[in-house]
Amino acid sequence: NAGVTQTPKFQVLKTGQSMTLQCAQDMNHEYMSWYRQDPGMGLRLIHYSVGAGITDQGEVPNGYNVSRSTTEDFPLRLLSAAPSQTSVYFCASSFLRQDSRGYTFGSGTRLTVV
Amino acid sequence: GQSLEQPSEVTAVEGAIVQINCTYQTSGFYGLSWYQQHDGGAPTFLSYNALDGLEETGRFSSFLSRSDSYGYLLLQELQMKDSASYFCAVREWIRSARQLTFGSGTQLTVLP
Numbered sequence: 001n002a003g004v005t006q007t008p009k010f011q012v013l014k015t016g017q018s019m020t021l022q023c024a025q026d027m028n029h030e031y032m033s034w035y036r037q038d039p040g041m042g043l044r045l046i047h048y049s050v051g052a053g054i055t056d057q058g059e060v061p062n063g064y065n066v067s068r069s070t071t072e073d074f075p076l077r078l079l080s081a082a083p084s085q086t087s088v089y090f091c092a093s094s095f096l097r098q099d100s101r102g103y104t105f106g107s108g109t110r111l112t113v114v
Numbered sequence: 115g116q117s118l119e120q121p122s123e124v125t126a127v128e129g130a131i132v133q134i135n136c137t138y139q140t141s142g143f144y145g146l147s148w149y150q151q152h153d154g155g156a157p158t159f160l161s162y163n164a165l166d167g168l169e170e171t172g173r174f175s176s177f178l179s180r181s182d183s184y185g186y187l188l189l190q191e192l193q194m195k196d197s198a199s200y201f202c203a204v205r206e207w208i209r210s211a212r213q214l215t216f217g218s219g220t221q222l223t224v225l226p
Contacts, residue, residue, distance in 0.1 A: 031211070042118075042201055042216035043157070050211050057209070090156060096212075099145055099205055102159025103214060 002026050006091050006106035013081040013113045021076040021109050023091030029104070030096040032074040036060065036087040037108075043090060049074055050096060081113045118217035120202055125223045126192055134187045134220045136202035144205040144212055146178050146185040151199045151219070160187070162205070189222075197224045 007022045025032065030051050035043035045058030049068040063085060065077040074093075078085060088110050092103040118138045126132040136146065145164035149157040163169055163178035163185060175188040189196055199219040205212055 033213075035216075040122075040218065042203075042218045045213060045215070048211065048213065056211070058213070059215075092157075099147075099164065099212070100162045102147060102149075102162060103157075105156040105158070107156050 004091055004093055004104050004106035006089075006109050008109060009107065010110050011112070013078070013111065015081060015083060015113060017081050019078050019081065021078075021089055021091075021111075023074045023076065023106060024072050025074075025091075025093040025104070026072065027093065027104065028071065029093035030071070032068065032091065032093045033058070033103075034064070034066065034074070034076045035090045035092060037090060038087050046076065046089075078111075083113045085111065086113045087111060118202055118204060118215065120200075120217045120220045122218065123221045123223070125225060127225045128192055128194060130192050131188065131190050132192060132222065134189075134200050134202075134222070136185050136187075136217060138183050138185075138202070138204050138217075140183075140204050140206045140215070142207035143180065143183075144207070146176070147203045147205060147214060148174075148176055148187045149201045149203060149216075151201065153198075157201065160200075164205075192224050194224050194226065197222060 004025045033048035034046040047066040049055045091106040094103045120136045147162045148160040151157045161176040178185040201219045203214045203216045
């Protein structure tokens with residue numbers, strides 16, 4: 001049981017480049033989400049999904065796209081990287097109706113845009 | 115909109131008890147969660163309160179008062195490994211699903 005797996009762990013991009021951050025979970029969670037964490041701040045929601053084929057925007061969606069073709073995978077795409085997107089990105093998943101069990105987070109992707 | 119307030123830093127000595135407070139303003143409130151994050155690591159779930167009162171899990175307890183929009187995390191018998199950031203997060207309805215909105219975190223330093 002691997003939990004939530006994120007790849008890559010580290011990435012450096014040049015301004016304007018695009019890339020995809022991968023997230024996979026093996027717990028059959030319906031809900032998956034992407035957060036970004038900046039120094040001294042909490043986690044801010046980028047996009048989320050409540051099931052395969054269903055996605056929606058969070059608090060800070062601009063510059064990011066997502067898709068959910070399977071229950072297991074929820075990739076995050078940066079369309080044209082900007083220095084403001086330098087951050088640590090966390091993927092999290094949970095059961096939709098089991099709040100008492102909380103979210104399971106991946107180990108994070110540390111992204112630097114130069 | 116929603117907002118959460120928690121202290122930015124707390125320092126305590128090993129073996130002591132520390133309380134981290136969290137106040138929130140939100141609509142559509144379902145519950146209050148607490149997460150722990152060590153430097154460079156992933157946040158890990160500690161507790162969830164949907165109803166008023168105290169929930170205890172080992173050395174950690176969490177309290178909620180919905181009428182006061184207030185909760186706290188209580189850590190007892192502090193250990194060096196408890197040095198970490200602690201985030202409160204409200205469970206609330208946003209757009210099409212229940213979401214977690216996080217506070218800015220409290221950095222707990224445990225001194226020997």
